[in-house]
Amino acid sequence: MDIKKTDDTYVAHTYGRFPVAFVSGKGAKLYDDEGKEYIDLSTGIATNVFGVADDQWVAAVTAQLGNVQHTSNLYYTEPCAKLAQLLCERTGMKKVFFSNSGAEANECAIKTARRWQHLNYGGERPVIITLKNSFHGRTITTLAATGQDVFHTEFGPFTEGFVYADPNVPGDLTRLAEENPCCAVMIETVQGEGGVNPLSTEFVAEVNAVAEKHGLLIIVDEVQTGNGRTGRLYGYMNFDLKPDIVSTAKGLGGGLPIGACMLGERVQDVLTPGSHGSTFGGNPVCCAGAVSVIERLDDALLEGVRQRSEYIIIQLNGSKGVKSISGLGLMLGIETERPAKEVISGCLERGVVVISAKNKVRLLPPLNIDMDDLKKAINILKEELAK
Numbered sequence: 561m562d563i564k565k566t567d568d569t570y571v572a573h574t575y576g577r578f579p580v581a582f583v584s585g586k587g588a589k590l591y592d593d594e595g596k597e598y599i600d601l602s603t604g605i606a607t608n609v610f611g612v613a614d615d616q617w618v619a620a621v622t623a624q625l626g627n628v629q630h631t632s633n634l635y636y637t638e639p640c641a642k643l644a645q646l647l648c649e650r651t652g653m654k655k656v657f658f659s660n661s662g663a664e665a666n667e668c669a670i671k672t673a674r675r676w677q678h679l680n681y682g683g684e685r686p687v688i689i690t691l692k693n694s695f696h697g698r699t700i701t702t703l704a705a706t707g708q709d710v711f712h713t714e715f716g717p718f719t720e721g722f723v724y725a726d727p728n729v730p731g732d733l734t735r736l737a738e739e740n741p742c743c744a745v746m747i748e749t750v751q752g753e754g755g756v757n758p759l760s761t762e763f764v765a766e767v768n769a770v771a772e773k774h775g776l777l778i779i780v781d782e783v784q785t786g787n788g789r790t791g792r793l794y795g796y797m798n799f800d801l802k803p804d805i806v807s808t809a810k811g812l813g814g815g816l817p818i819g820a821c822m823l824g825e826r827v828q829d830v831l832t833p834g835s836h837g838s839t840f841g842g843n844p845v846c847c848a849g850a851v852s853v854i855e856r857l858d859d860a861l862l863e864g865v866r867q868r869s870e871y872i873i874i875q876l877n878g879s880k881g882v883k884s885i886s887g888l889g890l891m892l893g894i895e896t897e898r899p900a901k902e903v904i905s906g907c908l909e910r911g912v913v914v915i916s917a918k919n920k921v922r923l924l925p926p927l928n929i930d931m932d933d934l935k936k937a938i939n940i941l942k943e944e945l946a947k
């Protein structure tokens with residue numbers, strides 16, 4: 561079968577694919593349909609946290625697959641209960657709603673905030689402040705929450721009730737909170753799709769001050785920053801932040817589709833029976849994978865993430881063709897002198913998988929990537945950056 565031709569004929573053209581079809585892998589190694597080997601510094605966009613076909617993860621997933629693959633949310637399953645407990649114990653949040661994706665986790669966060677203001681303010685504070693340059697998903701509502709016009713073209717009308725603060729303009733968030741009847745502020749601690757930009761400590765202080773003054777909920781979108789990616793279990797743990805709602809997905813299932821919306825004390829009882837749901841949400845196979853991921857993200861593993869991050873930054877800082885490096889942990893953006901696209905294609909050609917974020921090269925390697933693989937890949941990347 562000609563995979564590329566068949567795909568181009570029958571799959572909707574929403575993606576600009578690279579001319580590669582991966583068929584297998586192990587850890588940070590990937591193999592294409594011609595047997596060529598690659599080192600993967602992108603992990604399926606921050607999903608395969610322990611790389612490809614990790615033994616412990618495969619064992620956890622296949623054990624559950626052989627028990628029961630799905631039951632619906634009309635019944636209890638152990639992996640679902642266990643994952644919710646783990647997430648609450650590790651974050652201090654009180655309840656978890658499970659979905660299948662990041663966008664749906666954010667939909668839950670938004671619905672929770674909207675219902676909370678109905679219960680507490682009679683529906684008079686519907687506005688949610690999000691940030692310019694943010695990304696929250698592809699559904700109509702999460703697109704409305706996304707503060708980048710490029711994603712909005714020709715898909716309107718959108719869900720109402722979002723305004724966008726510029727995190728680089730001091731006082732902008734404060735002004736919007738004063739001008740609008742708000743219930744929540746929604747942020748990414750590192751804007752991933754926006755170009756791998758961490759929030760400044762000054763802006764986080766403004767978020768806290770505004771939330772305190774106006775009684776706003778703090779929603780943190782940890783879809784990309786979550787699950788160890790930034791060197792802490794969740795990105796907000798790098799900052800002085802106490803979120804009321806945390807959404808996550810991508811890395812949570814270790815490569816299976818699952819999202820979670822974690823609810824703190826103030827909102828833990830907002831969603832009641834029948835008010836929200838998802839057929840596949842909390843699927844036991846996905847939850848079994850996620851349990852095995854979260855259980856392994858201990859202090860030693862997170863320390864390893866920070867060490868690998870430091871290694872990459874030291875290697876690339878001041879290296880030829882590198883203008884700047886941004887990000888946290890193993891979520892890094894490289895501002896390049898060559899067009900990022902050329903660097904990415906050059907790397908792929910030479911067996912190193914990296915992706916873009918706006919005009920940057922983005923690195924999202926496996927959190928436990930073997931140091932030899934990492935060194936080899938970074939050397940090739942450095943050569944491509946310097947061309």
Ligand SMILES: *Cc1c(COP(=O)(O)O)cnc(C)c1O
Pocket residue numbers: 660661662663664666695696697698748752753781782783784785809810
């Ligand atoms: C990827 C991403 C989403 C959307 O997640 P999907 O699983 O693609 O729906 C939302 N928010 C952030 C911050 C993301 O990086």
